[in-house]
Amino acid sequence: MTTTDISALTAEEKRALLARLLAETPKTGASARPRSFPLSFAQERLWFVDRLEPESRVYTIPMAMRLKGRLDAARLARGLDAVVARHESLRTRFVTRDGVPAQVIDPPRSLGLRRETVANAQALAARLAALVDQPFDLEQGPLLRAALLAAGPEDHVLAVVVHHIAADYASLGILLREIVRLQADEAAPLPPLQIQYPDYAAWQRGRTADLDAELDYWRRELADAPDLLPLPTDLARPAVQSFEGARHAFALDRDLAAAIGRLARAAGATPFMVLLAAFQILLHRLSGADDICVGSTVSNRDRAELRDVVGLFVNNLVFRTRFRDDDSFERVLGRVRDTAVAAFAHQQVPFERVVDALEVPRTLSHNALFQAMFVLHGAEPAAGRLPGLDIAPVSFGNRAARFDIALDMYEGEHLTGVFEYRTDLFHAGTIDRLARRFVALLTQLTAMPQAPLGRLDLRLDDERAADARRNDTARALPDEDIATLIEARAAARGEAVAVVFEDEATSYADLDARANRLAAHLARHLPQRGGQPRIAVCLPRGTDLVVALLAVLKLGAAYIPLDPAHPPARLVASVEDGNAALMLVRDVAGTVPALALDPPCPLIDLAAEAEDIAALDPVRPARHVGPDDLAYAIFTSGSTGRPKGVPVTRRALLNLLVSMAEAPGMSEDDVLVAVTTPAFDIAALELLLPLLVGGKLVIAGPHVVYDDAELARLLGARGATMMQATPSTWRLLADGGWRAPTGFRMLCGGEALDPALARRLLAGRGELWNLYGPTETTIWSAAIRIRPEDADGAAVPIGMPITNTELHVLDRHLQPVPPGVVGELFIGASASAPAISAGRT
Incomplete structure (x- = not known):
């Protein structure tokens, strides 16, 4: 098997190859820990994607923080190097040996924090965009790059971009927390890590047989699930998805956010379940489909030794809701609650194993099992402060979309949301209306949770007015025949x-x-x-x-x-x-x-x-x-x-x-x-x-x-x-x-x-x-x-x-x-x- 054959591997062939790799790993003691490890299931999926689309930026995740005040740039660079040295996943490269992927850990070395000057806000935005647009080479590395952009003597932006195969979004918080801690006190040691991500990957590969019972749950739950969500699009679906994307932000007012919380408590549910149910109802009504599968993520950091480790721990779950003609929001929420509880109880099964077990037909035009994603995040990183230095997040979006449509909701002082969407399917105006429609739907659902869903009017006020104007065609005809x-x-x-x-x-x-x-x-x-x-x-x-x-x-x-x-x-x-x-x-x-x-x-x-x-x-x-x-x-x-x-x-x-x-x-x-x-x-x-x-x-x-x-x-x-x-x-x-x-x-x-x-x-x-x-x-x-x-x-x-x-x-x-x-x-x-x-x- 050569590297050019990798994209054609079946699920069975992939498992066989990875088993070979595990069998070839030397069985040595902890003191002789190997520097080469198998990939986790999630890493394997992203590695395959990279082989098919080596220039894609779809799995690039960015973070940027504005640092206002007296900044010790040299200390910041040393702190960043220390964090990279601390986490093996940030020093990992992905090589192919006899057609089999493996992750190799490089020794610590200086990242070389690039320092640049930007003249204005437009130049800053252009530089941030360029950082995201630059593809990663998984084989050559490094898989993290950073730049310190000076907008003024006491105004800097630290931009960090990492490939998703090396870190997930929770890892960004760990990176930020450790960088800030070292900036505050470079001499204070960080607590030692009990485990590194490559160890987790090898452990996950070794316990696949233990997950068979949990895998049976997903086989039953997703049996005969629809291949594609028939959501109306502005543009014809291309044969190969481009992953080109854009984002649209919106916010819920305090009254609506409070109503969501009250409804969740009354139903014995969580805000996540209320928002997920509402999103699935929106997709159901817009697509006309009665069987709606929406993906979401779990951090998979429930073990204490994993909570401070940078790596790709996140797992995808599929939440499936079947709709009935007599449904109310109250009934749907009850089913979504039960589905979510069961899904979380079986969250350890890697999504990649679920896809393989179901033998889902593969296509380059859309994702397997679900094309819509929903995630509820905790509060976004709040503004912080160090002696002489204010720290605040900077909006730093990736112009890519992994799914047809994804809804990220953020808890905090306000309940806010962001729709990420594929621009080869949707126009910006359509997503703006989708966001307003979601807010209007939430308002109706929380006000009338027992009302039949079929009675809800999903049109916006301006759309109702346009319908009335369009149909205002009455006029008198001649009296003669x-x-x-x-x-x-x-x-x-x-x-x-x-x-x-x-x-x-x-x-x-x-x-x-x-x-x-x-x-x-x-x-x-x-x-x-x-x-x-x-x-x-x-x-x-x-x-x-x-x-x-x-x-x-x-x-x-x-x-x-x-x-x-x-x-x-x-x-x-x-x-x-x-x-x-x-x-x-x-x-x-x-x-x-x-x-x-x-x-x-x-x-x-x-x-x-x-x-x-x-x-x-x-x-x-x-x-x-x-x-x-x-x-x-x-x-x-x-x-x-x-x-x-x-x-x-x-x-x-x-x-x-x-x-x-x-x-x-x-x-x-x-x-x-x-x-x-x-x-x-x-x-x-x-x-x-x-x-x-x-x-x-x-x-x-x-x-x-x-x-x-x-x-x-x-x-x-x-x-x-x-x-x-x-x-x-x-x-x-x-x-x-x-x-x-x-x-x-x-x-x-x-x-x-x-x-x-x-x-x-x-x-x-x-x-x-x-x-x-x-x-x-x-x-x-x-x-x-x-x-x-x-x-x-x-x-x-x-x-x-x-x-x-x-x-x-x-x-x-x-x-x-x-x-x-x-x-x-x-x-x-x-x-x-x-x-x-x-x-x-």
Whole structure:
């Protein structure tokens, strides 16, 4: 086995290699103590990480103290050297012998405290950051470096940086305490250490069999634990985590801190358990996961001889909480308390052995077993004083993150916290909201510990206000129905071109007259029966289709749009379930011959009856319709295999058209190219919106729609200013090299718009709009103009609600979720369907 094979070792191979190392260790007396030792389990894990990421600073831990007053720098340097000489872990290097890692203890030597001058606070911060950024070489050492930075004659900062493999955070306190003691009285000896860290490592390796019973607890407790916490992230998770991180500090007020203490006492718990339970509830509500694993640490210094030893004693524990729908904070806290007590009783098992025993799948994208960490610390080092010298801690952060998210809470005069997070997953603003959300959640939980968790609102005040503003879409609609409004527009536009299909251009006046004649013809053939009649329109894209839709609306009936290219069985099912009184076709024998032989209802063939229709007087028909009468009933592909009918009222359709006329916007100066089959509900916008605003409708022929070159030529030749299409059609155009001209509006909907396609479409000079909505809420419920920054994330936003529409993202308890959190979209609108049927509608 060579050193290059180390990263590929399995857990069994690692144990075998370390057993070899132990077997090779000479069995000598205490007077001949060896200088080479096996690694502890925790050291072994960090050694492996270093082999995989040798330049990483993720396991660099820093400490800095400001020393104000008369400083004896030489004494400080000697004191630091004495502390390093006292603790073997600070003189340890990690070498590889035959592929096996071992720790080697070097003899004491001077650390060589570096002394530098910094001009100002910015220079100090830059120097501290540089100390952290410099990687350690575990094989060459040393694994501790220090610098004395002079900001003034009586203003110094002592910065100490150590690799985590040699020390834990409790060790920093030991270092500081001993350095200060030697600075106060260099001659006073420090009490002798009874044990050194390498001895502990060898002892830990020798008692692995003693921990098997405790290991069984962890096997049971973490069996089938989730691999990954599905917390929503701002950025897509990279295949290999970078460990780049940042920190965000926050504080709890005195009243909230006191409430946490009172609740802990009343529940027979500790503040740690209260804060851990609250953090797990936060993760549960934000992720939607019911099984939450959070890591924490224990010092593992319960033996008196270990309390003053510098080394990596800390161990990770996993606290697992499973949530139920009827949970209250009181119930969850009880379970967390019991889990914590059991975990602390089995804390001696090295975390690395737990991971190996569970055979957790390894991945470079996230940590094993847990990705969220919670630690409650005692008070941070307080300001101290020596004769002529004031000592205070200096904020000195490591710009790295070991976990997706970590919450460190600090007890003291105030209860404060720091979120450490991976910057390749989260933006700073998201973590700021997370901190404020945690404080708000704690406030609710301590005030109402018996309330169901499902009733808690995790939104912040500004988020509630933003939701209210977003859904403030109410506005009055015109009193007239759609047909009346289009008739008025036709009267105003007269001879202006309304519809273009191939070489045929139809003016508004001619379109209105043709629709009036057809309405009169239909009225003659409608059966005399009560209720609003429904007329199936089975026509290909063309001017006849537009005339037919207008005629049905003018008549006060509702249309059922069908595509003659669809299978006859589907057409028949839609006509029968839609309860159509008539069916409009053109050349039925040539287009849908199956229906000619056995029509599901009386047919009106526009080709066969053209002379009869043309002979009628083009008088606008009288109609008596209300806003709740139907405009159309459309049949979509049902999940049962039979088309599902969705009826749409005239108010709902008018609301959609009025809203779309405002945003994305359309006026009489616009030219819209229609490409959608009439059986797809979005075709109603294409065919009716231009007529409502007095613009021009250009209908693409069936052969044009599927040919990128022909479609691009049509857009250019007709001077198109906008088009609505699915992402598939826009991708067809983009693949052909088409780019939107200045001012062109691209309306995209019907399928999810992926960011890559959005970026391609934005490469032109036009506007890209993403539209979203189910058929049941009348075509579109939301719209947004996509900017370049909107296409940088994992998904493109669906936008804001249209007129008279509300959008609410709710969890399974029907509570609103905060921004970025996964939930179900609930749409409230005057545009919603009055009824939905898989059969008759």
